Amino acid sequence: MSGLKIGYARVSTSGQDLTAQREGLIALGVDAENIHVDHGLAGTNRSRPGLREALVAVRAGDTLVVTKLDRLARSLPDARDIADELTRKGVSLSLGGSIYDPADPVGRLLFNVLGMVAEFEADLIRARTREGMAIAKAAGKLRGKQPKLTATKRRHLLAxxxxxxxxxxxxxxxxxxxxxxxxxxLQRALPPPSRRSSVAKKVPLILRCAVTTYAAPHERSLLGFVSYTNSLTS
Structure with missing residues (x-):
């Protein structure tokens, strides 16, 4: 088949690996430099930079190659939009090695069927996720957003x-x-305003100025200032 093979790979989360998809695309005849990727973007997301780059790169007679349709689209409307764009450009689509010509009635029918399957799978995943979260919440295992610092790390940070x-x-x-x-x-660790004002009153003005000057190279840390003045007045 004439024309270039342009590859596209996608993973839904930034923690997932694209190695298997890259190797699969190379095995299907795509040069490594012609592979476009998206990290951490769902197939239902229409704003995918890597996909847009791939669609811009293909020309008439080229083939857009993906390992599976669900890497390309997770909804039937999105799959149809992509098929329409490929048809306008005269580009074929390779799904795991099987060639589909969106301009051919049979190829378009098969592509639409696969798009419906991908959309169904996406809906099924969402339903299972909601069900799992509901079960976990009922069992008391689903908690809110966890703090970014443990109590030990927080104390270390403040110290x-x-x-x-x-x-x-x-x-x-x-x-x-x-x-x-x-x-x-640091703001959470500051003493209440009343205590801060009482500490300030205990320290002579000239000493407060000296401490402020000393703290300047260290971003004039309020917490460091309070800790230092507390040690002077304790």
């Missing part, structure tokens, strides 16, 4: 910040969290 040896950016990298999370944890 490290109080030492004044790391910036908030460095703390975020050290504990593998975002700067926003670091900021929230």
């Amino acid at each position: 490290t910040h109080a030492a004044g040896t790391h910036t908030q950016t460095e703390l975020a990298e050290l504990f593998d969290i975002s700067r926003a999370t670091v900021y929230r944890e």
Whole structure:
């Protein structure tokens, strides 16, 4: 068959591996540089950069190659839209080695049937997921969003910040969290306003200025300042 073979691979979550699909596409005659991929995107998602790149890359006489139809589309409307675009471009579709010509009535019929099967499988997965979550919730096993830091790591974070040896950016990298999370944890750890004001009153103005100057290289940490002034007044 004349024309290029353009491959497309997709995984629904960023943690899944594309190696098997890549190897499958190469075995079907696709050059590695002609494989376009999407990470962490469901087949029902219409906005897939890798798929768009593949559809832009194919020309008349080329073949779009996927290992299975559910890697290409998970809904019948999406499958039909892709088939229409391939038909307009004069591009054939290879599903696991079987060639389907969307312009041919029989090929289009088979493609639509496969699209219906893929959509049914997607609906079945969603139904099973909802059922599983309902069962887990009823059994008390499904909890809300878990904290990004354990109590031990949180104490370590606060102690490290109080030492004044790391910036908030460095703390975020050290504990593998975002700067926003670091900021929230530090704000949560601050004493109530009444206590903060009472501590400030106990420390002479000149000493507070000195501590602030000392803290400047370390982002003027409020938590470090409070910890330091507490140690001076205890």
